[in-house]
Amino acid sequence: MGTRTRNTVLVAAATGALVVSGLPVAAQDKVQIDFWQRQFEDYQQEWFGAQVDAFNASQDAVEVIYTVVPGDAWDAKLVAAQAANVAPDVATTNYGAIKPGVVDGKFANLVDLMSAEAIADIEPWVKEFVTTADGGVYGYPMLVEPSTVLFYRTSLLEAAGLAVPTSWDDLLAAARALNNDEVYGMNIAQTAGDLGWSSWGLQQNAAGHWPIADDWSAGRATEQGFKDLAQFYSTLYQEQLMPQEPTYAYADCSFFGEGQVAMSACGSWALGQLSGNPDWAAVWDDTAIAAFPSIDGDQTRPTSTLGGWTLTVDSKSDQPQAAADFVSWLLAGDPAIMTSFFDAAGYSKYPVRTSVNEALAADPVASANTALSVVTSDILPYAKPEPAYPWDISFAMGTAIEKSMRGGNIDEALAEANATIETVIAQQSLAGTAP
Amino acid sequence: MTSPGISVDRVTRAPGVMAPVPSPITTSGRRRRSRGPDVPAHLRDHRTAYLMIAPMVVLLGIFVIWPLLYSFYLSTFEISFYQDSTFVGLQFYQYVLQSPRFWNSLWVGFKAALMIVPATLILSFLIASLIKTLGARLAGAMKTTVYIPTAISAVVASVVFVLMYQARGGLINGLLKPLGIGPFAFLSDVDLALPAIAVPAVWLALGIATLIMLAGLMDIPQSYYEAAELDGAGFFQRTWYVTLPLLRNVILFVFVTGCIAAIQLLDLPLVMTRGSGGPVDSTMTPNLYILSQFRDPRPFATSFSITAALLLFVILGTFTALIFRTVRSDKAVDG
Structure with missing residues (x-):
């Protein structure tokens, strides 16, 4: 065994011993x-x-x-x-x-x-x-x-002479007033996956209940409150008051941070995202939050899930x-x-x-x-609190809202969602199992 | 030619003539060589072949056949990793087959194939034909250029194309604006989203398809073209009567692998639609659908995903077999 080989073996043995004895x-x-x-x-x-x-x-x-x-x-x-x-x-x-x-x-x-x-x-x-x-x-x-909070640019609202919106009509009016070639008036979720959960609070706001019976025995997605909700989202998208592409997920408030929108629905966690990004310091200094507007302006109705x-x-x-x-x-x-x-x-x-x-x-x-x-x-x-029913039900509602936003018939979209919910109830034996 | 291992006297013996009594001693007095225990002749003669394919058979058995069988077994249960799984027979097959989203995903997959494969075939054939006519140095540069997209990550390509497609600030809408067209929200439009995803899919597939086509073209003897020219055949006639028939197997290979890859498209729609398969499931390919089902950690979703994956395997296998049967590739003849 040559000197070099012998030294290598010794070093390896010593290293192995250290590893075995130390770690x-x-x-x-x-x-x-x-x-x-x-x-x-x-x-x-x-x-x-x-x-x-x-x-x-x-x-x-x-x-x-x-x-x-x-x-x-x-x-x-x-x-x-x-x-x-x-x-x-x-x-x-x-x-x-x-x-x-x-x-x-x-x-x-x-x-x-x-x-x-x-x-x-x-x-x-x-x-x-x-x-x-x-x-x-x-x-x-x-x-x-909270999953849904209204973020807004104080300077833009002040410049337009707008008060912080408290109803959906107020919000749509403000979004129209703030919309221009450079900045969209509003931002909110627009894909089924995001809408499935981010709209929970607004589903409760509009309908007062989930799109499934309390005992999980039947679907309720075709009721008027859900139609109003789908119409609200559809108006925002169809009138191009919000970004037309889902470049960022709902959980990511970058549209607002980058100054592309004047108002945005985001989760409260966006406060940390906005304040922590030095590139967005100017936007952050101009940012305020409020409870998300309610369908009828009653701010004691839920607009968010926890x-x-x-x-x-x-x-x-x-x-x-x-x-x-x-x-x-x-x-x-x-x-x-x-x-x-x-x-x-x-x-x-x-x-x-x-x-x-x-x-x-x-x-x-x-x-x-x-x-x-x-x-x-x-x-x-x-x-x-967030609903405990299977995600398929939330996704069915998210799909119905997305179809409405893309110009689909709201009644048909919600009827499809209701049929899907009924199928989920039957296949997963949900009736009577609500916690 | 006689079959191996069958003696001539047995083959030529007339019907009704009794077989001679076997004798250990031949007429020449030499004792027949004993062959030990009788091994079936076909096994003995194919032993080398069996030995050579054995490793692949073993690997296929371990990594394909057994998992497939076990997956089928699992698909008959509502699987729980914490409680006893419930045997439900073929119930999940019924659920998957009743799911409109499953069938929609298959239709999306086939539409993607219809957009991607013909475009890839035509473009790769044209580019390969062009390269064949070039000098060695220029051809080498062209081959490298065409192949570069294949070496690019699909994820990177997806991100680049997403930026190019943006309605505000995107390159494509920027080019269309002076023409008074658009802007288009390509990835948010139900009618445009899938074609928008097909474009980078073609771009990524073009390199390898072109090289395969080129190899096929180079394999066609030049004398065929010279003979056709002597007979007065023009470019289109030479292409139609010489090139395309002799490229049949190459085209078939590119077509089948392209179809399967297009139907199984996952990374492009996953990244370009942020996993949503949207808008409204318009880019929800079968694999993306299966993945989206698996995201729900409930036992129902796990079993549903496994079953959907197995059914996709069957459907793709059937589709491939139908293509091979339709074009009768086994009858194709090489030049």
Whole structure:
């Protein structure tokens, strides 16, 4: 064996020994749990990453393996992991998926794994989103975010002598007044996939109920309120008061940030997106928000649903207690952890724990935030939880609205949606299963 | 020619004549060579062939046949990864076949093929014919130029074309504006969206199709053309009576693979419509439809996706077999 070869072998052996002796030391004594976070805004990944590091360093019992999964790969990756029995111990789960997931047996009951104080700290109006009839709590809430908020450019409305619209007629009139060759008057969702969920609040606003009977036994999509809603969207699109192409998804408020529209429907999360982009500083300085206009101007009717995220523990987790301990530390522990999150979010998302609300109220920066004030006083009290019925029903409504926007007959489009909803009810045996 | 392994005396024996008693000793006194246990002759003679195709058969079995059978098995259940799956027989086949969106997606796939494949065939044939007439250096440059789009990611191409198609600020509408035409929201118009997606599909497919066509053209002996010219055939007659018949198998290959690729189009509509398949499902190709079903994590959606994928496999397989049967490619003769 030559000198060079011998040295190479020695270096390799030494490196191997270091790897073997060094890497697993921390992990050998700790229980490892997998935590998958759906990818959100950049600051969220930073925040989650820092908190996981802090948790891992804070104790010697649990090691969290943190993975960020892109949103468009989430469902496929998660289903594949579930099929292979390697689903993550802890995962981000939206409110709408909790109750269907409980029916499928996907989530562990946190009442058995977390302290009574942690459960009691959840705001009562949010607790119903994650609680089943038997009192089980299957996800620990992290935040809520209204899905529909009106963003507008104050200077453009002032220049046109317009007040902030409160009814759909006002909104259409304002959009017509603000529309020109450079700037569209308004922006709102325009594809079936986006309309399926972003119109939930406005469906409730126009019709007062979902397009399915309360016991999920029949479709109600052909009622007048839904026709009015489809007409509203159709007018915005057909009169070219809004962008004619879905360059950006509804969840992305870039049309507004780039100054292409004077008003826009966006989720509250867009506050963080707009304020965080230095290229949009001029627009941000000129931005204000309000509750989305109501069909008849009554601003106490719901115009938004409360989307948001929880952390769930997988029912097949080998280490459910360790997983729940991490959730407890992150979401239900020191209120300062979650207030740091809402601070990082620019108060574009809203707390769901009593103790965190109290901490934010005592924070002079948070309490001086006008957007936070508008959302908490004008929107959250009237918002509705997301529906728990299958996505096919929401998509059928989104398709009907999109057909109306593209010039289709509204009655026919809603009749098709209703027929689809009836088919879904029959095929998925939904009648009588509403939670 | 006799069949292998059959002795002449057995073949030529007259009917009604008793077979001679087998004797271990031949007339020449030499003992017949023993062949050990009888191996069927066709197996013995094809052993090499079987050995050579064995790896492919094994791989196909592991990665195609078994997954296919297992998928069919799974499609008979409403699959749950947390509870006992429910056996439902062929119920999901009924659901898929009753779904208007499934049939619409197939129709969209076939419309895409109708737009993409003929355009690709004609353009690639014309470009290949042009290249054949060029000198070596210029032909090399042309081949490289034509092939470049094939090397470009479909995702990148999609993003570029989305920017070009924009109603405000898009290149195409910018070119049309001086002519007083438009603007068009290409990807938001139910009638224009699929043709708008077909254009980059043709652009991406053109490179490889052209090279295959060119290879086929170069394979046609020059003497055929010289003979046709002596007989007074013009350019169109030479093309019709010499080139196209002798390119039959090449055209068939490009046609079949092009049709299947067009019907299975996924990345272009996925990126260009942000996964919506819109407007109003007008670009919802079969694969995009299956993907959109799989996005719903409910057990129903999982089983539905698997079943739709299996039915798509059957439909595409049938379509391909019909094409081969119709054009009788097995009877085609190479030049």
